Amino acid sequence: MKLNYRFEIYPTEEQQHTLERWISICRQQYNSALLDKQRYYKQNKKDLTRYELQNQQKLDKKIYHFLKEVPSQPLQEVFARLEKAYKKFFKKDAGYPKMKSFKEYRSITLTQFGMFKYKKKDGSLGTSRRMCSLTKGGKLLISKLGAIDIKWYRK
Structure with missing residues (x-):
């Protein structure tokens, strides 16, 4: 799902x-x-x-x-x-792709979300953040950008 x-x-x-x-x-x-x-x-x-x-x-x-x-x-x-x-x-669902202006291209996609666990060489478990994750304070943490305040609309 x-x-x-x-x-x-x-x-x-x-x-x-x-x-x-x-x-x-x-x-x-x-x-x-x-x-x-x-x-x-x-x-x-x-x-x-x-x-x-x-x-x-x-x-x-x-x-x-x-x-x-x-x-x-x-x-x-x-x-x-x-x-x-x-x-x-x-598929004839849309016209031929065209160049995008500032007004037409207003979003980016951040595909990797969350954290994952892995086994270190010494046998212990480590965790690593992906591109995006949530902090304990409920902020969105984005790689190369930092923590951002957010308001949820749907979970």
Whole structure:
């Protein structure tokens, strides 16, 4: 059974600036990937897969250091979003994917939530946080961003 958590966040000014930067970088990646797919298809008559785009992104991170500001999960979800847009287009459920403006790309997806336990080399148990988790104080803790106040709408 899958659960969706819905909540409203109340970030500090600095956190809000960081989130807006992440969204902007993800939007740029979406538009860039869309252009890459179009160019590749015109030249090779083959499609670039999501995984080929992710491999290219690894190389891009070495050149474009601003990509390292954003955690890897939201950047990878950009390609999933683009793949979904193409699938909808080919099923005739939607129009051809287009470039996104600031107004059209206003969210990111954080896929890994919670904590997990693992066995250390010495045999003891350790815990590790994933991309997102909840603090004991009920705040949302996001990697590279910190703890954010939240208000739950549905659990």
